[in-house]
Amino acid sequence: FHYVESIPTNTTINETSGTTNEQPGIACPACTFHNDPFMIHCEICGTQLQDQDSMVFMLHRQQQHQRSISQLPSALSQPSTSLSTTSAASDTTAGKLSAPGKFMAGMSNFYGGSKPTPEDANSVKLSFRAGGSGSFQTLLKSAMGNKAWKNKPKPRPMETVRNQSSSTTESGSSSPSIQVGGISGIMRTVESNKKVADETLSEAFRDLQGLMDKAAEMVALAEAISNRLSKSSNVNNEETATFKTYLLSMGIAAPVTKDTAGAVFHKELARELVEFILPIVEREGGTMSLMDIYCVFNRARGVELISPKDLYTACELFEVLNLPLRLRKFDSGLLVIQTLARYSDDEVSTAITTRIQNLPPGSGLTAVELASAIQISVALAQEQLLMTEARGLICRDESVEGLRFFDNLFTHWEI
Amino acid sequence: MSQATSNAAQGLGQATTLASGFQFPSIHNFPPFYTLQPTASTWKNQSDLWSTIIMRYYRHHRLYQLDLDDSTTNDQLFNNQRINRKLKPETIQAIVEEMVKKGDAEWDATSRKRRAIIYWRRPEDWAAMISSWVFESGFNNSILTYYEIAHGENSEDQEFYNIHPTVLQKTMDVLVKRGVAATFQGANFEEMGVKFFNAGA
Structure with missing residues (x-):
């Protein structure tokens, strides 16, 4: 649902006017980088430099892009004025440079230079020439600190839709009258298609938006109840405990998301996961299959679901982050999460051996029986038995009845 | 023997006794005994137990050759109808393989590991037994045929009566090597002759 809010990592800053003509070389029409005169494509963003048609195309894209920038937080929305002013000021104090606008944003993913990798999709490349990076960082930090995008009033779903539909009709009515062929005609068609798609999407997700708002309230309510419960100790203990487990499985108050954590998402996710799952894993006997954890964790996260890959990546970080859980891969490929020290193989195997020895004579133990007896998954029980x-x-x-495990009588048998 | 008592307490039940008087140990009633154990140490113990039972069984019944395709013997030895378990031929083969490694058995070279001689007595032991019988009976310095040793009237009460030809040949090889006896070629195996020397006594 990230499309609803503007994403801070996508903050793109573009410099369109300024120092282009004073310096030798060809200014990139997209990012204004000063390329060597012999370059055909921009070194930063890969835009074609010398083709007139593509210049028109890029300018058009640029306009589109600036429209998207105007939705960004106010501190960042007017880069050419506010940022260049600050950078000029800082440069004056540095006493080295005075020309404004010494940074460029290379948007390789936007303008199709190199093939974008998944990491590129949420990133911008900023290239600073002749300084100015420090001041930019200061400004960006303060904007991030203020969480400026949160202050922006949320557009009501209805309004958004109405605006969009009206704009669609506008463009729909205006386009036939202009009758432009060629590339700009195609661009217009693409744009109107995009608007329709946007409209469809926002309509489809409007209900979900409502659900998300309610979910946040539900989590807050659950927290409040849980707090109240922890204060009043005289309530029936068993009931309280049961209720608490319900609450526990219901909510993580502020789930870590890619939006809030950014580059450290997986690390933060790993920490959140350990904090949430550790008591559950301990209750389950020290080991849980990754699939079970995925279900429990995502249920607790409410609507901020994570992908299996994210979970796996986060679990792989346990060791690096020195967290008290470990991801373990059994020979069969089964993935489990184990607590670090308390439930070693020694303890598990001893417990299983004791359990088997205490069975009625002559009856073995199957993985299914073990799984139901100690409340773990069958796959895990199988692994522990093996x-x-x-x-x-x-x-x-091994017989037609299946695989049963017995106490190892061979070890000490004497005949 | 105290171990045997606690073994009985494992609920494996009374050991099976065959009509021939052979009594299986109670581990014969243990279901996992019929599954090839994948854990190396467990398998070693298991195959050792099986090899002991096989040797006892073969000694009791004066048998020499184990044939994977001979269902009569195998059904009695490797099949426990009481607990409805039996060894698969490949498991028997693996057990014999372990016995071969220890020198308790030897594959018949022509059988592609389908037949093996079980040495419930080693050729060296047979050699000592036969030579002492020869000297006690006063056959030394005269020539005996293999047939007389294995099936003759004079050896009827001996343990080597009806000894398997291969085992007999191995035994004679041992004696010849020691310089106790010399063998003479005959028209067929049973007409092969052997002469024991005084010096060997």
Whole structure:
């Protein structure tokens, strides 16, 4: 649902006017970088430099782009004025340079230079020439600190739709009268198609927006109840405990998202995951399959769902971040999360051996029986049995009835 | 033996006793005993137990050759109808393979590991037994045929009566190597002759 709000990592700043003609070389029409006269494509953004048609095309894209910039936080929305002023001021103090507008934004993903990788999709390349990066960073930091985009009043779904539909009709009525052929005609068609698509999307997700707003309220309510419960201790303990587990599985108050965490998303996610899942894993006996964790975790996150890949990446970071959980891959490929120290293979295998030894004579233990007895998944039970078997503590009986595990009587048998 | 008592307490039930008087140990009633154990240490213990049972069984019944395709013997030895478990031929083969490694058995070179001689007595032991019988019976310095040793009237009460030809040949090889006896070619295996020397006594 990220499209609804403006994404801070997508902040793009473009310099359209300024120092272009004083310096030798060809200014890129897209990012204003001063390229060597012999360059055909811009070094920063890959835009074609010398073709007239493409210049028209780029200018058009630029206008479009500036429209999207105007939705950004006010501090960043007028880059050519506010930023160049600050950079000029800082440069004066530095006493080295005075020309304004010494930074360029290379938007390789926008203008199709190199092939964008997934990382590129949410990033901009800023190139600073002759300084100014420091002041830009200061400004950007303050904007991030203020969370300027949060101050912007949320457009009401209805309004948005109405505006968009009206603009669609406008463009629809105006386009036939102009009758422009060639590239600009195609551009117009593309743009109107895009508007229709936008409208469809926002209409489709309007209900979800409402759901998300409500979900936040629900989480707040759950928190309030849980706080109240923890204060009043005289309530029936068992009921309270049950209720608390419900609350626990219901909500993580402010889930880490790619929006809020950005580049450190997976690290933050790993921390949040450990904080949330550790008590649950301990309750489950120290080991849980990754699939179970994915379900529990996503349920708790409410609408801010994460992908399996994100979860896996986060789990891989446990060791680097020195967190008390570990991702473990069994030989069969089963992935589990284990608590670090308390439930070692030794303890698990000893517990299983004891359990098997205490069974009625002659009856073995299957993975399914173990799974239901200690409330773990069958795949995990199977892995634990195989691990115990590999340690020579139990042995197997393979028959038409399936695979059963028995105490290893061979070890000490004397005949 | 105290171990055996606690083994019985494992609920494996009373050991099976065959009509021939052979009694299986109670581990014979343990279901995992019939599955090839994938864990190396467990498998070693398991195959050792099986090899002990096989040797006891073969000694009890004076058998020499184990044939994977001989269902009569295998059904009695490797099939436990009480718990409805039996060894697969490939598991038996793996057990024999372990026995071969220890020198308790030897594959018949022509059988592609389908038949093996079970050495419940090693050729060296047979050699000592046969030579002492020869000297006690006063056959030394005279020539005996293999047939007389294995199937003759004089050896009827001996443990090597009806000894398997391969085992007998191995035994004679041992004696010849020691310089106790010399063999003479005959028209066929049973007419092969052997002469024991005094010096060997």
